[in-house]
Amino acid sequence: MxxxxxxxxxxxxxxxxxxxxxxxxxxxxxxxxxxxxxxxxxxxxxxxxxxxxxxxxxxxxxxxxxxxxxxxxxxxxxxxxxxxxxxxxxxxxxxxxxxxxxxxxxxxxxxxxxxxxxxxxxxxxxxxxxxxxxxxxxxxxxxxxxxxxxxxxxxxxxxxxxxxxxxxxxxxxxxxxxxxxxxxxxxxxxxxxxxxxxxxxxxxxxxxxxxxxxxxxxxxQFPGGVRDFVAFLDTRAGAPVHPDVIGFEREDPRMEGTVEVALRWCGSREERVQSFANSVHTPDGGTHAMGFRDGVAAAVTSYARHRRLLAAADPDLGTDRIGEGLTAVVSVKLDGPEFLGATHGMLGGAAVRACVAEAVREHLGTWLEGRPEHAAAVVGRIVRGARRN
Missing domain, CATH: 3.30.565.10 (Histidine kinase-like ATPase, C-terminal domain)
Structure with missing residues (x-):
């Protein structure tokens, strides 16, 4: 050459x-x-x-x-x-x-x-x-x-x-x-x-x-925000297990942002959980999605033990047991989102997981305590599903 x-x-x-x-x-x-x-x-x-x-x-x-x-x-x-x-x-x-x-x-x-x-x-x-x-x-x-x-x-x-x-x-x-x-x-x-x-x-x-x-x-234009989103996603999900969409929004300085969550369990077996960061869909999830699951599992487990729906020997309900029939939207808006990868498909940030989990656990726990009939239907279904598996 x-x-x-x-x-x-x-x-x-x-x-x-x-x-x-x-x-x-x-x-x-x-x-x-x-x-x-x-x-x-x-x-x-x-x-x-x-x-x-x-x-x-x-x-x-x-x-x-x-x-x-x-x-x-x-x-x-x-x-x-x-x-x-x-x-x-x-x-x-x-x-x-x-x-x-x-x-x-x-x-x-x-x-x-x-x-x-x-x-x-x-x-x-x-x-x-x-x-x-x-x-x-x-x-x-x-x-x-x-x-x-x-x-x-x-x-x-x-x-x-x-x-x-x-x-x-x-x-x-x-x-x-x-x-x-x-x-x-x-x-x-x-x-x-x-x-x-x-x-x-x-x-x-x-x-x-x-x-x-x-x-x-x-x-x-949707004045109900993510609550309206969950209701929209639920249109083909069968009869709801509980009538109202559970929702809240919270600001947390530890993650320098806000979290908005809405969820409802319906009669179908399908799980429909969607997560977003700064209005970007994160199909691969990330810390906000993991925090959501952590919070739901903790709230449901705590309620089930308090109401003796779980025996002392039963293990806690894992995050893989809560999704049957669950429709949810998890949206975080952060001052400095840490996306993993150029396509923004997954969110990082350790503080986000802890903050979302705490907010979901507290708010869902309050709802469960305040709606005993609906809570019994939701938690009972999850416990029965966990025992089947």
Missing amino acids: SEEVIRYDASHIQVLEGWEAIRKRPGMYVGSTGERGLHQLVFEVACRAVNEVLAGRAGSVDVALTPDGGLRVADDGPGVPVEATAGDTGGPGLEALLTRMHAGAGPGGRHTAAMSLFGTGPCVTNALSSRLTAEVRREGVRWVQEYARGVALTPPTAVGPATGSGTTIAFWPDTDIFGTAECSFAVLAEYFRQLAFLNQGLSISLTDERSPGGFRPVRF
Whole structure:
């Protein structure tokens, strides 16, 4: 092999930044170049709008799938600053938001929904769209800026007076990257419904303007929070063992955050326990899910022994014995969540497990003592199941 062939130096290194890097390896930023990736384009843009509502600066978010293959995300907040200046607390300027990675990710923490896959923000959507139009209504002026494949075609331009305030971003995914893939209304609806369950103050609508039979507007807003979530999950779970959904929310400085839990046992044998951290689904569980199970097992065991439903020689009820017919949602919102892995599928943090377990044990224990008839049905069923096994 010749020296020319094996020689490797700095001249062989290709440096890609910004939109070029995103377009070169799109799957690294949105997960895929299929339907999943298209949905992530929506979430990257919707993340900023949703967090405006959670911060109290906006009242609602509206998402639409347009007939020409585009998507539109609008909010009624104060509007993205068109030009960020020193000391401006309104966030990054419009061009920074749409062209710089992480500019739209925000500070994170318990008061935000972590919808962005890697915290990169709307610039990813911009780079992977054949066209993007941003409209800002701020301080009485309507501004518009257009992009093509991540590159600005015009500067932000004042086009007249504005009615109200807010930001609207419309984009058309690049078919050179995503081919013929289309966004699924059902998938987006499921995600935004879940987001609204986990954040009581959030109002978000989804409209399918592609439907030949007319628009399909759906608005998601759930004042009952995760209690409503459990009731929704229970619709196909058979008759409940007890009528009321057990639920509570508690703040604990030891884990620098809050925990919100709702649960109910139903007649089916299936277990339906879902866990979330900062509004991100954690399908692999983690310390919050383990703490929940620890707390339920401790509360049920204590009640069973107090009521002599367990003999002195019987072992404590383990966490593997409590799940038959159980529907539950465990949601923690932390200032500094410790996700294990880049995909956020599992939560870490030793303090979280102990805090959630204590909160669940105390609250469920109070409910069991205060509802003896319902408690007997729940605990008796669990004890009988443990003895069968």
